[in-house]
Amino acid sequence: MRKLGFCTGLSLAFLTTVPAFAGSIMPTITGGDVNNGKALFTLCITCHQVNGEGNKSLGAPKISGQHDWYLTRQLKNFKAGIRGTHASDTNGARMRSMAMSLANDQAIDDVVAYIMTLK
Numbered sequence: 001m002r003k004l005g006f007c008t009g010l011s012l013a014f015l016t017t018v019p020a021f022a023g024s025i026m027p028t029i030t031g032g033d034v035n036n037g038k039a040l041f042t043l044c045i046t047c048h049q050v051n052g053e054g055n056k057s058l059g060a061p062k063i064s065g066q067h068d069w070y071l072t073r074q075l076k077n078f079k080a081g082i083r084g085t086h087a088s089d090t091n092g093a094r095m096r097s098m099a100m101s102l103a104n105d106q107a108i109d110d111v112v113a114y115i116m117t118l119k
């Protein structure tokens with residue numbers, strides 16, 4: 001299970017590196033749909049709060065005010081099992097199951113586009 005996650009992570013890293021060489025320095029967020037992202041974000045509010053300010057008692061960090069590329073990368077890392085798979089990482093595991101609910105890269109772009117609108 002952990003080995004599989006690691007391999008997926010490597011291939012993901014490879015896939016995201018190639019376009020970066022072809023064009024821009026950082027992977028850019030294209031076509032994030034804020035309205036769809038808002039709908040997806042209702043799930044995140046439980047832990048990260050309405051404005052993404054986070055909740056210390058749940059171990060959920062502030063995610064508003066962060067760079068879009070960083071948020072995208074972390075969500076992909078959770079999905080790929082690069083984050084949240086260590087046996088003693090309870091908080092990470094909780095967040096990983098949430099990241100798994102984001103069906104594809106478009107869903108990630110959408111939710112991140114919405115988070116970027118939060119103060």
Ligand code: HEC
Binds near residue numbers: 043060061075084091
């Ligand atoms: C069950 C509570 C919970 C829910 C719901 C939840 N998260 Fe999280 N999230 C966490 C916790 C806990 C962490 C910190 C994990 C760790 O310690 O590595 C986290 C971390 C993150 C991070 C990484 C922040 C950083 O600075 O590295 C991002 C991005 C994130 N969450 C986005 C989301 C999004 C988007 C959603 C909705 C799809 C969501 N979360 C739903 C609990 C939750």
